[in-house]
Amino acid sequence: MRIANGRLAFADMLLFDELSATITAGEWTCILGPSGVGKSTLLRMIAGLGESDPATNITASDGSPLDQRIAWMAQQDLLLPWLSVSQNIALGNKLRGQTTDGGHVSALLANVGLDARPDALPATLSGGQRQRAALARTLMEDRPVVLMDEPFSAVDAITRARLQELAARLLRGRTVLQVTHDPLEALRLGHNIHVMAGRPAHLGAVIRPPGDTPRDPTEPALRDLHMALLAELSSAADDGSNGGAP
Amino acid sequence: MKILRPLIVFTGLLILWQLVVSVFGVAPFILPAPLDVLTTAIERADVLAGHARITILEIFLGLTFGTLFGALSALTMSYFRPARSWILPVLVVSQAVPVFALAPVLVLWFGYGMAPKVVMATLIIYFPVTAAFYDGLRRTETGWLDLAQTMGASKWAILRQVRLPAALPAFASGLRVAAAVAPIGAVVGEWVGSSAGLGYYMLLMNGRVQTNAMFAALFVLALVATAIYFAIDAALRRAISWQPESDPARATP
Structure with a gap:
């Protein structure tokens, strides 16, 4: 699945422009970013919810349209x-x-x-x-594609860990795209991690943590990666507060 | 326990009433004693029942039409944007002009039969039902609508399975108000011009200084109105039993 030329603007505020990414089929991809960067909006766009700019082009690798092939899971349970x-x-x-x-x-x-x-x-x-x-x-x-908008953020830490394990086990083999603000969650679950940051926001290069999911993020190999992700996120937050584009 | 307390309050009020009558020696044509009213009510049970039947039918028809039109208006307003600017003024005017002022006109148009009373009850109910239901339809949790959309639901399915049940609690509030005010419309209609009904009978007995009978009719009317309210309330509670209730009196500070 490929997002090309993703563009979203509210009034005169550009949220993201020329945003592109390739999501690998059959794997779990996390989009990690600070609050307000537009990751939920990006996910909604992929789900076909709300307005999207005509320039935005979301295609699946098999060429057929994406709608009716996605399942949606939000932060609230929506039962x-x-x-x-x-x-x-x-x-x-x-x-x-x-x-x-x-x-x-x-x-x-x-x-x-x-x-x-x-x-x-x-x-x-x-x-x-x-x-x-x-x-x-x-x-x-x-559905082959599952879109998740911070589905585990509203529960306590222990419940969250159990839910993450359960989801990783049950959703194996499907194309999962999850947005989250939690680097630990991304490290636990993501085969691929993209950091989304800046204003207008862009997606960073793919990071592929080693090992099979769900991982234990306290492992030494992942600790460095965790630090790196945190550093990237915090520098992105600084950029944002300085007004974004140079 | 639930039924005991209102019963105690009610009995207490009756005793107080009887005391006021016997202690101050109030003339029976001003305020008859409760026992006398009861005796009259039993004596004239047939007549009262006949008039009550008419009034109940008026209230029932008014509730049906008012709810029907109200629900239709609310649905139209939430699904057809242009209709909003057409219906809203009607809604406001229907509430701004007092039904009491309209009553003579309605009698003039619809005669002395049941029709003007039903119209009046309908008018009085229309606003609370429409306003409450429209509000409920508008406030559907957007997340549910998103979810339904990603599931490939049709507009009709979303209305039936998501929006309508979600609006039911708000609709119920409107219906409760309607159940409480519907008798007002019917009785006002009867006062202005009629030949049957509890309101008519009260005026008639008032004119003949048969205060006993007037109070008996009033008592029956109160009974009818209360019964209608509680019947509707009970039905609504059943329909929305899934809604968790929070009691502000029990909230921890």
Whole structure:
């Protein structure tokens, strides 16, 4: 999948221009950047949500259009409060007027460890359980491309680590594009990491941490990389505060 | 316990009423004693029931039409941008002109039958239902709409599966207000010109200085209005039982 000439401007403020990247199919790619740099907006653009500049060109390597081939996972779980967990997981089918295979839903529930409470309402679940239900709903969509907008940032550290492991295991083999502001998360999950920084923002060259995901980011080999990423992020933040472009 | 407290309050008020009547020796045509009212109510149960039937039907029809038009207006406003600037003024005017002032005109147009009362109840309900439902439709969590869009849902599916259920709590607030004010419309209509209904019967008995019977009709009207409100409230609570409630009185500081 390739993003060429990505361009987004609000009024006279250019968020990014001539932004390009190539996302490798079947791998997990993280876009790492400070808040407000436009990474969520970029992801929304790829998902086909909201306005995008006509110059923007997002293509898949097989040439067919990307829409209807993506699954979306946001920072909030976005579970509908009036539907039970299993109904929420089957939401996509219901919205498209398709029938749902109940066995598939239970299998996914078991995968994310929610098989004990298929009929619970979202309000009765903990934050981690809700996000697991959201993950199951994403898997139920069974799309080749998964777009994630900081899906694990609203839960506590231990729950987050478990969720990351679960997601890495269950989404293996799919093309995942995740935006995050957390370098540790990027190091845990990303086969490829791009730093997004500056104003107008650009994407840095791909960084490929060694080892298989999910990694332990406290490993010595990754510690240096972590420092390097932090340095890159903080210098980018300084650039931003100085007004961006020279 | 839930039913006991209102019952205690109600009984206390009745006792107070009886005390005021016996202690101050109020003339029965000014304020009849509660026991006398009860006796009259039982004596004339058939007549009262007949008039109550008419009033209940008016309230029910008013609620139906008001809710229907209100819901349609709210849907139209949220889906057709140009319609907003056409419907909003109507909405404001429907609320700015007091129904009481419109009542004589409506009677003039629709006669002394049931129609003007239904129109009046409809008018009085239209605003709260439309305003609440429109607000609910507009405030749908945008994340849900994004998600539905990436899932390839049609506009109709999004309305039915996401927007409508999401707007239900707001719609319910509007309906509760409607249930509380609908009897006002019906009774005002009956006062201005009619030949049946609890409001009509009250005026008639007032003219004949049969205060007992007037109070009995008032009592039945209060009973009817309360019953309608609680029936609708109970139905709404069932429909939106998924909504978690937070009680401000129990909030920790």
